[in-house]
Amino acid sequence: MQTNGIRPATRPAPPRTGRGRRRLSARARRAVLFLHIVAGVGWFGIAAVTFVLTVAALTSSDAAIVRAGYEFHELLIGSLARPASLITLGTGLILCAGTKWGIAKHYWPLVKLVLVVVTISITASLTPGWIATALRPSGTPFTGDHLDAQVNLIGMAVFHVLTIGAATWLSIYKPGGRTRWNQWRTGNASPA
Template sequence: MTKLSASQQKLLKGFHMIFAGLWLSCVIVLGLLPIISAQITNGDEIYMYNLAYHFIDMLILTPAAILTFLTGLVYSIFTAWGFARHGWILYKWIVTLLIIVVGTVYLGPMVTDLLAISDAKRAAALQDPYYHRGHTIGLYAAIINSALLISAVFFSIYKPWKNLKK
């Protein structure tokens, strides 16, 4: 299979790092956003909070995660790094796929539901048990995803579990 040249690899690595950094930044912001929500009492503020959360999640974080995945895929196919030649790469694949699948199947729809609840109920959303549970799950998911993505960044730097095929 054709491999990327050194300059093509550097360009791809640059885009991969930009997309991964954007993904991680969005996850951290979503973890910090609930600090603001603790002071919200007005129904319009609740809706705007959820609209901003939904915007970040669906229109910035999701494309960044997908582009991180795709640039990683190109990197694995068209360079000598491969998919599972090194343990740290395998770890990054597991983390990436786990977060994307859980986000797509569970967290994304939940964020959309919370936006709909806040739009329909406004201030009454604060008394809705599903809204509270979703809000709490979103916070824990952001903390866990931040930890997983930060560990993936450091694994990319320190490269533990080198060369599994030795």
């Protein structure tokens, strides 16, 4: 509808990034950031709980408590940690692609991506075997393979706490500046 030759105001299109890509709107960015933070905090909390759980299972002399601890650990990983880690990864990629930071423009998002992918990959490949070994019945649960699996599960929980903590630190402080690839692409440096 026009009045006196004046056109009604329209919303401007979201700003485009480098290669014709659109950035997330402020509302979408906040929604994705909210999901990213909740999933990351959840993943960190699950890692802390699994640390306490695996230490308690290692130090318990009651075989029923040890078994229940590792069964609960397996439940936590399958039903909470795996979805939280994948949501963290997916929302992180969306935020990188849809904001000024990009995936490979700055070092900190690239390092975060590597940390998350490595953590998910290592966990998915090693943890199921360790849990199965810790759950396997044995007359002496504190020797050999059982002890190794229990100690490895504690180490994995510590690894998660450290990598998720490092990723959080990177998000807050954003160290490292622009990548060489981005400097070369934008004309601020010569290719190496």
